Amino acid sequence: MEQFDCLIDGGMVLTVDPAGTFFQQGAVAVKDGRIVAVGPSDDFQSRPAKEILDARGGLIMPGLVNAHTHLPMSLFRGLADDLPLEQWLSDHIFPAEAKHISPDSVKLGARLSAAEMLLSGTTTCCDGYFLAHQVAEAVDAIGLRAVIGQGVIDFPAPGVPDPKKKIHVAREFIKAWQGRSVRIHPSIFCHAPYTCSAETLLAAKQAADELGVLFQIHVAETQIEARQCRQIHGCSPVQYLDGLGLLDPKTLLIHAVWADKIDIDIIHRRQACVAHCPESNMKLASGIAPIPDMLAAGVTVALGTDGCASNNDLDLWGEMDMAAKLHKVQRLDPTVMDADTVLRMATIEGARALGMDHEIGSIEVGKQADIIIIDLEQPRLAPFYTPQSHLVYAVHAADVRHVMIAGRRIVQDRRLLTIDVEDVIRQAKQMGRIIQK
Numbered sequence: 001m002e003q004f005d006c007l008i009d010g011g012m013v014l015t016v017d018p019a020g021t022f023f024q025q026g027a028v029a030v031k032d033g034r035i036v037a038v039g040p041s042d043d044f045q046s047r048p049a050k051e052i053l054d055a056r057g058g059l060i061m062p063g064l065v066n067a068h069t070h071l072p073m074s075l076f077r078g079l080a081d082d083l084p085l086e087q088w089l090s091d092h093i094f095p096a097e098a099k100h101i102s103p104d105s106v107k108l109g110a111r112l113s114a115a116e117m118l119l120s121g122t123t124t125c126c127d128g129y130f131l132a133h134q135v136a137e138a139v140d141a142i143g144l145r146a147v148i149g150q151g152v153i154d155f156p157a158p159g160v161p162d163p164k165k166k167i168h169v170a171r172e173f174i175k176a177w178q179g180r181s182v183r184i185h186p187s188i189f190c191h192a193p194y195t196c197s198a199e200t201l202l203a204a205k206q207a208a209d210e211l212g213v214l215f216q217i218h219v220a221e222t223q224i225e226a227r228q229c230r231q232i233h234g235c236s237p238v239q240y241l242d243g244l245g246l247l248d249p250k251t252l253l254i255h256a257v258w259a260d261k262i263d264i265d266i267i268h269r270r271q272a273c274v275a276h277c278p279e280s281n282m283k284l285a286s287g288i289a290p291i292p293d294m295l296a297a298g299v300t301v302a303l304g305t306d307g308c309a310s311n312n313d314l315d316l317w318g319e320m321d322m323a324a325k326l327h328k329v330q331r332l333d334p335t336v337m338d339a340d341t342v343l344r345m346a347t348i349e350g351a352r353a354l355g356m357d358h359e360i361g362s363i364e365v366g367k368q369a370d371i372i373i374i375d376l377e378q379p380r381l382a383p384f385y386t387p388q389s390h391l392v393y394a395v396h397a398a399d400v401r402h403v404m405i406a407g408r409r410i411v412q413d414r415r416l417l418t419i420d421v422e423d424v425i426r427q428a429k430q431m432g433r434i435i436q437k
């Protein structure tokens with residue numbers, strides 16, 4: 001009889017498969033880093049496993065997918081708040097980056113962010129920043145799964161002092177990381193249509209296509225951006241990108257707050273995907289993305305936190321809660337963005353947006369064993385009626401008890417096994433004192 005490497009047994013299991021299969025008392029078997037069986041606990045009574053992970057009192061579910069982050073920016077958490085995007089970027093973030101971002105600080109910020117995400121149940125993120133090689137090294141070492149995008153922008157940036165070399169740097173990063181780690185997927189991240197020329201955008205997309213990687217870009221984030229785009233290019237930011245031929249299933253559009261009906265139709269026709277970041281959009285007062293309209297049109301929408309400087313955390317539980325409620329209040333309709341829809345955005349739809357839904361995003365046989373276990377024995381989680389309701393409206397990051405990625409235990413009883421968290425916090429605080437000077 002086949003011996004499992006690990007049997008996660010005794011908890012509720014929410015698979016987030018297409019049928020929404022749920023087991024009141026179930027088990028998930030893992031072998032060679034993949035899910036090899038899932039079902040009611042009774043089916044596993046005589047199946048041997050090298051190791052049993054006791055999930056009684058817990059809920060077993062797929063790890064969360066954060067579709068938009070800037071990992072090193074956790075070092076700027078709380079540095080500048082309560083400002084419009086343009087002023088926040090130009091007067092605070094860009095100068096702080098110019099002064100303090102280095103290979104070492106990028107690694108530190110990425111480790112801090114990875115620790116925060118893992119302890120809160122995020123097993124995959126999609127990142128865009130500079131010095132992507134250092135981000136990838138930090139993320140790989142801690143055991144997180146990630147799409148890591150090398151930033152592309154038309155002015156000197158950390159690690160790319162000569163903007164003429166930006167596409168070359170991105171290409172070299174991708175080539176260096178393709179096939180290097182099964183958990184790291186290199187990518188290209190163009191900052192925005194207003195910070196990258198048409199020539200830059202075309203060259204970046206061409207490189208992404210040639211190398212077969214995801215192309216990420218912030219787009220239509222603020223009303224000012226949308227207005228300026230119409231003045232300069234005579235069309236909306238989404239139409240501008242489409243006119244350049246940049247929209248296809250391997251393009252991830254981040255924010256798309258100011259997308260109108262024509263834009264949504266274009267995004268759907270091109271099968272491009274959208275990363276929705278409600279808390280960042282709220283904090284910078286960018287607006288409310290027309291997500292219910294995108295979903296109705298059949299667009300794949302993922303959920304992201306954005307960077308720590310504009311959120312100010314990487315907690316997808318809070319993001320789900322906010323995504324569900326924000327659209328209800330805007331539409332004065334509590335039936336939009338139901339809990340199951342939002343939970344799927346943070347799991348399987350996130351995986352789909354990254355082109356990874358065949359590997360992650362749900363508990364299904366053959367997929368990677370990226371699994372988290374929520375501790376339900378909390379006052380805020382009793383009684384229990386439906387899992388989706390608790391996961392979107394009541395669970396906190398601190399309720400994540402165990403985390404497994406590719407079958408490897410990363411968090412056990414709320415303790416991160418792959419990194420010295422206290423040391424990372426100490427270094428981050430030290431760095432904060434330098435940044436504040």
Ligand SMILES: [Zn+2]
Pocket residue numbers: 068069070218254306307
């Ligand atoms: Zn962003």
